[in-house]
Amino acid sequence: MAVLITGATGFLGIRLLGLLLAQQKPIIALTNRQSRTRIEGLQQALRQTGHPEPLVNSADQWVSLIDIELAENRLGLDPDTYNRLASETEEIWHSAACTSLAPRSSRIHRINVDGTRAILALATEAARINAHPPLLRHVSTAFVAGGRRSGVVTEDELTDAFGFVNAYEESKYDAELMVRQWAAARDACAVVLRPSILVSDQPAPGGHAQPLHFMMGLAALAIAALQKGTSARACFRLPSSAAAHINLMQVDHAAELMVSAAAHQTGPGTATFHISHPDEVPLTTVTELVESVLPLDVQLVPEMPDVPTDLERVAYDTITGFLPYAFFHRHYDRTGLRSQGLDRSLAPVTVEYLRRGLTHPNQQPVG
């Protein structure tokens, strides 16, 4: 029997893989067919994310890879491979997703919603063949809370009443709903893990940038195009609330908390954990970071300027799926972690920490 993991090449997924590997159990990594990932590629990513060499080498013994397409029927596998996979499935870590913050995209729905449905179908087939359902560990997001700006979001809360800021949030909400329904209908064990925004002071391996790097890369492109080679700093007015803060969580800690939180969950029903930092980061920390990495002076303003500059127009269009967060000041309840004794204090996420990740010599430059 084996532990299955999707999304093992991802920014978070590679850390989950490292921790599962340390358990010395057979692992099947269900990798994106498009990427043609091989074991050497996974080992290289493990190395780049600081995993010790003996652990990296042990992947040869414990990890096998199967190429899949999440959004296809039977994950795009032939019936024999699919049935064999189902019969070997004891536990599933579903981390793969499309994390684009584009306002609308059918790809987001296909990968996050249809893909989760396909993973649940595999889990159902595994339950039929093995006469008991596999343990399901589903990576969701704290952003299933959608458009809710303030207050405390509890872990049992899953509502569409506040609407959604972007298609990603909505797709993750739909996926989480399906996971809960799947577990309830079968008396199966599901753990829903809801990380906030994941960050690192190390470069992201492979093509997977951390979200802040991606956002800053877009900003750098816009500035370069609109400043037309001049070295002057541009001004950017960010519509925001003075109370705004965001929750940034070190990705290594997040992966550790997820694996620890899931470890003791084997009984029927869904357990949900916010994987968030105990301390919120003021929006001004992010703007300070932006100013230190890009030739940009950010001014916080209460509403969208009547006459935006060319740069602002491009930026507002490009980060539509992100802009509303500059008004959010909600908190994520961490009762789940507390109940497991995992609610320890964490080092703060500072401008220096974030800057190291974005300006590391091995990191593709932001600009």
Ligand SMILES: NC(=O)c1ccc[n+]([C@@H]2O[C@H](COP(=O)([O-])OP(=O)(O)OC[C@H]3O[C@@H](n4cnc5c(N)ncnc54)[C@H](OP(=O)(O)O)[C@@H]3O)[C@@H](O)[C@H]2O)c1
């Ligand atoms: N990063 C964050 O800040 C954050 C915050 C909250 C929640 N989350 C959640 O955490 C999970 C992991 O995020 P991440 O940051 O590791 O994402 P990521 O770096 O973007 O990685 C996405 C992973 O999904 C795989 N994938 C994408 N499309 C696929 C397909 N069609 N078939 C099979 N595999 C596919 C990718 O494979 P390839 O590498 O081969 O393309 C990659 O391994 C996601 O569920 C995400 O929603 C992330």
